[in-house]
Every structure is written in C-alpha cells, then in structure tokens.
Amino acid sequence: MNTQAPAAAQSAPQADAQQPPAPQETAGAPLLGPGETPKIASRDVHVHYGEKHAIKGVNLDIKENEVTAFIGPSGCGKSTFLRCLNRMNDTIDIARVTGRITLDGQDVYDKRVDVVQLRARVGMVFQKPNPFPKSIFENVAYGPRIHGIARGKDEIEDIVMSSLDRAGLLNEVKDYLDQPGTGLSGGQQQRLCIARAIAVSPEVILMDEPCSALDPIATAKIEELIDELRENYTIVIVTHSMQQAARVSQRTAFFHLGNLVECGDTEQIFTNPQHRLTQGYITGRFG
Numbered sequence: 692m693n694t695q696a697p698a699a700a701q702s703a704p705q706a707d708a709q710q711p712p713a714p715q716e717t718a719g720a721p722l723l724g725p726g727e728t729p730k731i732a733s734r735d736v737h738v739h740y741g742e743k744h745a746i747k748g749v750n751l752d753i754k755e756n757e758v759t760a761f762i763g764p765s766g767c768g769k770s771t772f773l774r775c776l777n778r779m780n781d782t783i784d785i786a787r788v789t790g791r792i793t794l795d796g797q798d799v800y801d802k803r804v805d806v807v808q809l810r811a812r813v814g815m816v817f818q819k820p821n822p823f824p825k826s827i828f829e830n831v832a833y834g835p836r837i838h839g840i841a842r843g844k845d846e847i848e849d850i851v852m853s854s855l856d857r858a859g860l861l862n863e864v865k866d867y868l869d870q871p872g873t874g875l876s877g878g879q880q881q882r883l884c885i886a887r888a889i890a891v892s893p894e895v896i897l898m899d900e901p902c903s904a905l906d907p908i909a910t911a912k913i914e915e916l917i918d919e920l921r922e923n924y925t926i927v928i929v930t931h932s933m934q935q936a937a938r939v940s941q942r943t944a945f946f947h948l949g950n951l952v953e954c955g956d957t958e959q960i961f962t963n964p965q966h967r968l969t970q971g972y973i974t975g976r977f978g
C-alpha cells in the first residue's frame with residue numbers, strides 16, 4: 692500500500708464549493724510528513740451500508756498524543772469513520788469496510804487480529820453514558836478482570852482507584868464505590884465510562900459526541916479531562932460543536948458527504964480553511 696500523501700493533498704487545491712471533492716483532493720495535511728509516524732493511518736477507506744456509500748476513500752493519519760476532532764454536517768460519516776478505527780462497524784451486519792487501517796503499522800483488519808484485544812487498545816466512549824448495571828467499582832474493575840490485566844484484589848483496587856482518579860471522578864465517588872453507576876449524574880456517568888475505558892490501558896480513546904447529553908458544566912469537566920488525557924493517550928473525538936473542536940483538539944478533520952474534505956491544525960482550519968466547503972461549514976453557511 693502506498694503511504695505517500697497524494698500530490699493533490701499536499702498542494703491543497705481550492706475546489707468548487709458546490710461539489711464535494713474527489714477523495715484525492717482532500718485539502719490541508721491529512722497525512723503526516725516524512726519522518727513522522729502516525730499512531731493510526733487510514734488509506735483509501737470506503738464504507739458501504741448495503742448500497743449506501745457512506746465513506747469514500749479516506750486517507751488520514753492520526754497523530755499520537757494529540758486530540759483529533761472530526762467535524763461536519765449530520766450524516767457526513769464522522770461516526771462511521773470513527774467506528775472503522777476499532778472495528779466497531781463489524782457489529783453492523785450490512786456494513787462493509789474496504790481499504791487499510793493500521794495501528795502502529797499493523798493492519799487492524801488482518802484476520803489474525805483479536806478484535807477484543809484491539810478494542811482494549813482502542814477504547815470507545817459513546818454519546819450517551821452507558822454504565823453497566825453494576826456498582827461504580829465493578830464498572831471499572833470489569834475490563835481489567837476479563838482481560839486478565841489484574842490478578843489479585845489489591846491490583847484490581849489499584850487500577851480502579853487510579854482510573855477513577857485519572858477520569859477526575861475519584862473525589863466525588865470514593866465513599867460510594869459500592870453504589871450503582873447508573874445512580875450518578877450524566878456527567879459523572881460519562882466520566883465513569885472514561886474511567887472504564889482507561890482501566891484496560893488503552894493507547895487510543897475514540898469519543899463519539901461524548902458531551903452531547905451533558906449540561907455546560909459537565910461538558911467543561913469532560914473537555915478539561917480530554918486535555919489532560921492527551922498526555923498519555925491518543926484521542927479522536929466526533930463533535931457537532933465547532934467551539935468544542937476548537938477548544939479541545941490540535942488537529943481537525945472536516946467531512947462532507949462521506950469525503951474527507953480538509954484536515955489540518957485546528958487553528959488553521961478555523962481561521963484559514965483552504966477548502967470552500969470547510970469555510971462554508973465553519974461560517975455557518977450550511978450544516
């Protein structure tokens with residue numbers, strides 16, 4: 692597989708605002724330069740749901756220890772592409788993924804890949820907080836137990852405490868660890884889900900609109916947390932909020948009708964987009 696940036700992607704053309712670009716015409720810098728190694732690399736990735744062509748030849752590199760935001764109008768394929776990165780689309784019968792996605796250079800769609808292990812390395816946090824119907828402690832302990840990450844009681848307890856701490860939740864719940872996770876507020880439940888993802892030592896955390904069900908205060912806490920987490924994890928976030936993308940991400944990828952239209956430094960995308968479709972979206976001309 693050719694891993695060089697397509698020439699058109701390097702030269703960042705100005706395309707017709709009415710027409711979605713062909714995949715090779717992605718503006719900005721979707722691929723890293725020579726000498727830079729992506730954590731995740733996608734090459735010519737297409738997704739079909741039956742007849743529906745939802746993702747059209749996406750070439751994109753995701754940098755390590757950065758937050759990459761996926762933005763774009765509803766239905767443009769952000770969540771579909773996110774789900775390709777840890778094979779969550781495998782759970783959708785009619786979804787067909789082609790192309791190549793690598794994690795640290797290894798093909799995640801290789802038949803020998805253990806999908807359960809892959810999803811431990813590339814964890815996911817969903818739009819609606821979805822704690823298990825178990826205690827706060829058990830929500831976090833479950834993953835390390837089934838993955839055999841921790842053996843003794845003390846080791847499990849250490850992981851639970853440090854995961855809750857990293858997710859910024861420990862102080863609020865330390866006296867109620869045996870209470871049901873579902874009894875927490877929405878924002879706390881989402882931080883519990885982040886703690887649950889962290890507990891299995893992922894390298895990448897995918898977040899699909901993690902704040903859409905939360906109030907502004909809970910949202911601010913999650914955004915702060917995302918900023919702290921990027922020191923140790925690679926984060927990819929789908930968001931409908933351009934303000935959120937601008938606040939939390941270092942790189943932003945703009946999708947439209949299944950195409951990756953433009954990708955670049957978040958500041959550049961929001962202040963000096965190269966593609967007229969990106970400009971139209973961020974200035975609110977469509978969405």
Ligand SMILES: Nc1ncnc2c1ncn2[C@@H]1O[C@H](COP(=O)(O)OP(=O)(O)OP(=O)(O)O)[C@@H](O)[C@H]1O
Nearest residue numbers: 740743745763764765766767768769770771772783
């Ligand atoms: N399970 C599915 N079965 C069939 N079609 C689907 C499925 N999931 C998504 N699609 C279609 O694929 C396209 C991309 O959807 P996707 O949810 O990835 O977009 P999105 O940009 O994340 O949208 P939103 O911002 O509204 O969440 C849409 O046309 C959608 O209807």
